Amino acid sequence: MSAPATTVASTGAAARAALGRWQFWIALLVLGAIVAVAMQLTSDRESRPYGLQNTDLNGYAALAQVLQHEGVTLHQARTAAEAQRLMQEHPEAGVVVLSDDFTPPEAFSAALRQRAAQEQTAVVWIAENTYLLEEMLALEGIWSALPIPSAATGIAETLSPGLHCQLEFARSAGSLQAQGETLSAPEGCFPIWEGEAGGEYALVPTDHGIAFAAPEAFTNRHITAEGNAAVGLGLFRAAAAGTVLSESTAPQDGDFASAQNSSSQLIWYTPGAAELLDVQQWSSPWDFLPRWFWPLAGWLLLGTVVGAVAYGRRYGPVVTEPLPVEVPASEAAEGRARMYSHSGAVTAAAAVLRNAALLKLARLLRLGRHPAAQIVAESAARHTGRPEVEVTALLQQQRPANHRELVSYAQALQTLDREVRVQLGLCRADEPSDASTTIKENDEQR
Structure with missing residues (x-):
């Protein structure tokens, strides 16, 4: 019955010790999770890259303000249904579909491609990955090519309009860098x-609208580089004015002048994770994670690995060094017995006290290093005058069942040890015993 109590007590102590060592990191992890959740819940959609109200370096706030100053009314749509409603309310408005992670529902894309092919709506398709443009445009003869070259400093190469460029605003801009x-x-x-x-172009006119694969050019960070501002303003003003931007009907100078001087409508649609709720299919939970989740998870994993390596590294071999003091075996045995007593291991504590008493009596009676318990009991009985049966029962047979009996058993062993010392002349009969006093005080505290 005592072993399970010891195991439970040891496990609880180990758990408390581990919690004490790791409580700072646990609190830091919980605090970080709370901050991340709070940021996710309080952030709005315009904090995402290329948002019209995003004033960060990767936002389109500067472009949106200039367009509105030029008389272009921007209507933001967060879902395909909202974009469809805005198209019905403003049939002459141009449409911008900007895809950074998600694409519109296929039914919406097909309807928009048809309207663009029939020159009913000017459509601009923008994506930072060309495979998204391929999926949205669904055109044969146009496919993904290569990324725009960049220098070692990360600055992209400056591109000229090219020989086959049929778009007036692009030729007027003169260059693009993003x-x-x-x-x-x-x-x-x-x-x-x-x-x-x-060739391989960053801006391609198609039968379904304009495809543009370098959205970084219109961000707050790069809008003033080279001819980026002229390209963006010309592209979106022409789309807002209803000019069909295709290679077969390239706008003339008069069309752009009209677009700049009249109030125009532009529907700005950015597909998001909410589009997945509109399709009748199972969606993966990973699709709804924010973009910063994977970089954060990677850094946390790297930090965990580095911390594990640093915490588990070896400091070298164990160095032995003699202690400046000597601890008597009796004190070590008594301390172990007290530890067993505190943990509830009464039987184990009694065994330690009994073994310690046998060792001390054997040394006092000069019976050798490892005498049998019966020999020690017989010798102690002869010196103290006690019955041999009583001493044998004390040193071999008595088994305390609870703490109170354990205290009485310890006192009995101490009394026997003291009587032997008195008979051998090692102490006086009236000399107080510190060990007995301590045991009695502990018994009174219990």
Whole structure:
């Protein structure tokens, strides 16, 4: 019955010790989780990259303010249903579909492609990854190409309009500088290379609208670089004015002048994770995670590995050094017995006290290093005058069942040890015993 109590007590003590060692890191982890959840709940949609009201370096706030100053009314749509409603309310408005992680529902994309092909709506398709443009446009003969080259400092190469550029605003801008990708097409603007049969372009006119694969060009950080501002303002003002931007019907100078001087409508639609709720299919929970989740998870994993390596590194071999003091074996045995007593191991504590008493009596009676318990009992009985049966029962047979009996048993062993010392002349009969006094005080405290 005593072993389980010892195990439970040891496990609880180990758990408390581990909690004490790691409580700072646990509190830091909980605090970080609370801050992350609070930031996610309190952040609005415009804090995402390329948001019209995002004033960070990756936002479009500067472009949006200039467009509104030029008389372009911007209508933001967060879902395909909202964009469809705005298109019905403003049938002459142009549409911008900006995809950073998600694409619109296929039904909406197909309807928008049809309206663009029939020149009912001017559509601009923007994505930072060309495979998203391929999925949204669904055109043959146009596919993903190469990223725009960058220097060792991270500055993208400056692109010229090119020989096959049929868009007036792109030729007027003169240049484009931004990181992004290109599309391989027969004609387009701002190529990284081109030939007689076509090239790889950052801006491509199609039958379904304009495809643009370098959205970094219009961010607050890069809008003033080279001709980026002219490209963005010309592209979106023409789309807002209802000019169909395609290679077959390139706008003329008069169309752009009209677009700048009249009030225009532009529907700005950015697909998000909410679009997944509109399709009748199972969605993965990973699709709803914010963009910063994976970088944060990577850093946490790296920090965990580094911390584990640092915490588990070896300091070298164990160095032995003699202690400056000597601890008597009797004190060590008594301390172990008290430890067993505190943990509830009465039987184990009694065994330690009994073994310690046998060792001390054997040394006092000069019976050798490892005498049998019966020999020690017989010798102690002869010296003290006690019955041999009584001393044998005390040193071999008595088993305390609780703490009170354990205290009485310890006192009995101490009394026997003291009587032997008195008979051997090692102490006086009237000399007080510190050990007995301590045991009695502990018994009174219990």
